[in-house]
Amino acid sequence: MAIKIIVAGPRGRMGKEAVHMIHNTEDFALTACLDHKNEGMKLSDLEAFQDDLNVPVYTDIEKCFSEQQADVFVDLTVPEAAYKHTKAALNHQIRPVIGTTGYTEEQLEELKQLAKEKQTGCIIAPNFAVGAVLMMKFAKMAASYFPDVEIIEKHHDQKLDAPSGTAKKTAELIQEARSPKKQGHPDEEETIPGARGGDFDGMRIHSMRLPGLVAHQEIVFGSAGQTLTIQHDSMNRASFMDGVKECVYQVMDMDELIYGLENIL
Numbered sequence: 001m002a003i004k005i006i007v008a009g010p011r012g013r014m015g016k017e018a019v020h021m022i023h024n025t026e027d028f029a030l031t032a033c034l035d036h037k038n039e040g041m042k043l044s045d046l047e048a049f050q051d052d053l054n055v056p057v058y059t060d061i062e063k064c065f066s067e068q069q070a071d072v073f074v075d076l077t078v079p080e081a082a083y084k085h086t087k088a089a090l091n092h093q094i095r096p097v098i099g100t101t102g103y104t105e106e107q108l109e110e111l112k113q114l115a116k117e118k119q120t121g122c123i124i125a126p127n128f129a130v131g132a133v134l135m136m137k138f139a140k141m142a143a144s145y146f147p148d149v150e151i152i153e154k155h156h157d158q159k160l161d162a163p164s165g166t167a168k169k170t171a172e173l174i175q176e177a178r179s180p181k182k183q184g185h186p187d188e189e190e191t192i193p194g195a196r197g198g199d200f201d202g203m204r205i206h207s208m209r210l211p212g213l214v215a216h217q218e219i220v221f222g223s224a225g226q227t228l229t230i231q232h233d234s235m236n237r238a239s240f241m242d243g244v245k246e247c248v249y250q251v252m253d254m255d256e257l258i259y260g261l262e263n264i265l
């Protein structure tokens with residue numbers, strides 16, 4: 001039987017790509033979409049969707065989850081909405097697969113508890129691209145040899161959150177492998193505020209936003225006489241879809257929340 005899926009954010013850059021991936025995957029059935037516009041319409045009524053996407057659009061999450069008996073809920077929206085959606089999905093025991101970035105640590109912890117209580121699988125993945133997950137794993141490996149590191153993430157200029165979810169997750173994984181260290185000169189001063197980037201446990205994260213970019217990250221490690229750079233580039237949003245697909249399959253067999261694809265790849 002096909003896995004029944006609801007997508008939130010279908011008109012967005014990622015949402016559109018996910019809708020098409022689900023529609024073209026034999027094992028999946030797109031049952032509904034959640035948006036903050038277009039209540040009562042069909043996806044096929046909206047620009048950019050095929051005529052055969054006869055899928056209802058809801059703006060009321062409770063109505064959507066009560067009327068549609070879905071297995072999995074995929075969210076690609078904005079942090080505030082995604083957090084509310086994830087809570088509602090868990091309460092309805094519809095397994096969330098969340099790509100939206102920008103969750104706080106408190107929100108993640110609360111959702112983890114809720115997933116446990118509801119015994120419902122949930123995956124929150126700051127990056128679905130397999131290459132990006134490997135980049136993060138390699139960075140964690142390198143960090144035990146090279147404690148000095150700076151992260152440079154580069155994204156399109158329509159991105160709302162900074163630093164990216166991927167950069168934060170990378171920093172968290174590096175933090176697990178290295179002893180805390182404040183980097184740079186102890187007396188360094190910023191003559192332009194922010195010049196040294198964001199401080200995460202002593203390491204620096206720099207966020208670049210430019211038209212023309214999609215999603216890119218470099219992790220630069222330095223020690224005496226050498227640097228090591230680990231880089232990943234997503235050239236388009238198709239790069240994320242194999243990861244979304246894998247999460248949909250895997251979340252069906254889970255009964256708790258995991259944060260990051262590195263835990264299941």
Ligand SMILES: NC(=O)C1=CN([C@@H]2O[C@H](COP(=O)(O)OP(=O)(O)OC[C@H]3O[C@@H](n4cnc5c(N)ncnc54)[C@H](OP(=O)(O)O)[C@@H]3O)[C@@H](O)[C@H]2O)C=CC1
Pocket residue numbers: 008009010011012013014015034035036037076077078079081098099100101102125126127128129161165240
């Ligand atoms: N995990 C991963 O691998 C990846 C994650 N992302 C993350 O996914 C998210 C979406 O990115 P992207 O597709 O580029 O963003 P877009 O802005 O293109 O899409 C977001 C969509 O969500 C809609 N939206 C806004 N508020 C709500 C709401 N309350 N309920 C339902 N829908 C809503 C927006 O509608 P409107 O435009 O009308 O406001 C828009 O259609 C971001 O958090 C991004 O960081 C992105 C790429 C990869």
Ligand SMILES: O=C(O)C1=N[C@H](C(=O)O)C[C@H](O)C1
Pocket residue numbers: 101126127128155156159160163164165166167214215216
């Ligand atoms: O907004 C994006 O585009 C992306 N967001 C995710 C993030 O914040 O890390 C994943 C990827 O970098 C693309």
